[in-house]
Amino acid sequence: MDTLLTVQNLKKSFKDKEALKGISFEVHRGEIMAILGPNGAGKSTTIRNIMGIMYPDSGEIHFHQQTGEGIPKSKIGYLPEERGLYKDVKVMDILLYLADLKDYPISKAKERVLKYLKKFDLEGKENTSVEELSKGMSQKVQFIGSILHEPDLLILDEPFSGLDPVSQEVFKEEISSLAANGTAILLSSHQMNLVEQMCDRLFMIQHGQKVIYGTLDEVKKQYANFKCILHGENPPALLEKIPEVDRIEYQGTRTILHLQKGVVPHHWLKQLPVDLDIQELHINRISLHEIFIDIATDKHLISQEGGS
Known part of the structure; x- marks a missing residue:
């Protein structure tokens, strides 16, 4: 299996708080890997270290055989949880700007923008300013910006938040299609039903430590x-x-x-x-939602393999 991203023994502290306590995992080309955990567990810190927004105190991140500041940002797409687009800029202009930041050919980017606007029911909105869009439309535009440059690794942080059921289905189909065509996807979401439907493997953090790592079947066999x-x-x-x-x-x-x-x-x-x-x-x-709640609340009511 072609491993695209490797996180090895990642540690990160903020003053006297240890946010990450030596976590390790891999993401393979063409798979959807969920990174899960309650608020404050260390998910965002992990993603920001992968993105190079911050750097770990120790441990390594390897991407395309490169590490640290050598990781090529043009090969990574990122949809942050905190949405943020320039409100007074037209949709086409902001998307071409994002493509240019990734060194992607502008002529090719423009073709892909029009294709995705049609696919996401935004046809004719290319000259509309972002501030005129609804929240759901704006989210679609930001999603397009994260995939426009054909990244090898796509990191999605709460991509379904605020979307209506129809838009969720469109996102699901596109994410699955990208994975089928070889994109490695790291997905963070609190919507366990969608994670259960879409993801090939799971990595869950609690208190900065790994508590789950494996396929959904493996996890369900382990937990109750x-x-x-x-x-x-x-x-x-x-x-x-x-x-x-x-x-x-x-x-x-x-x-x-x-x-x-x-x-x-x-x-x-x-x-x-x-x-x-x-x-x-x-x-x-038992559902993934129930497993998540049991671990996140430290109830430990669900029996595990080898335990009671």
């Missing part, structure tokens, strides 16, 4: 097994007799049974009491 959502009028005494249950959440007539590691669902179903009131029953794996 299955859960059963049961709707019915059932007393706790009856539910507590059900075998191979790690813990129970009571929500009125809706009960969530978190099953123990290694439980095989169709075998487990045969052990349910015959007098159990079942109006509805669903069994599925």
Whole structure:
């Protein structure tokens, strides 16, 4: 597998706070890699170190076999969480300006601007000033600016924030298309449902340290097994007799049974009491959202491989 970006033992402190505590990960060409974590976990610090906005106290970042100040910024696209475009500048002018900063041919950039404006339902807006655009339109323009120069690595920080569902789908399709054509994508988002749909691998930081690193399947196998959502009028005494249950959440007539590691669902179903009131029953794996909440809040309620 072609590794485009390698982060090795990255450490960064601000005064007496250690923001990054030796994190390491890789991003491969043609994959979408999620970088996750609650606010203050170290995601933005990591991204800013990769971008060369700041530099680590120790550790290394390798991109295209280059490191430090030698990393070619023209090969990287970046959509920051904090949106910022010159408001009194026309859409075409600001996009051509951003392309020029990346040493991208202006004539080719202009063709690509028109193509992307049409794709993102902004056709005819090239001579509109940024301040006349809606928030969603402005976000589309900034996204175009991050991909216009055909970067090898694209870093997206909360790209779906503030977008309506239709625009989210357009962004998802374009991001997936870029990855399919070889772009390495590092995506930071708090929208776990979208991360779960799109990303090939996950890297999660908590308190400046790695807590998750691997494919979604690997993560789900590591963090808990299955859960059963049961709707019915059932007393706790009856539910507590059900075998191979790690813990129970009571929500009125809706009960969530978190099953123990290694439980095989169709075998487990045969052990349910015959007098159990079942109006509805669903069994599925725990979601990435639930894993994120458990780790981010330090609850540690979800059992892990080799743990309880």
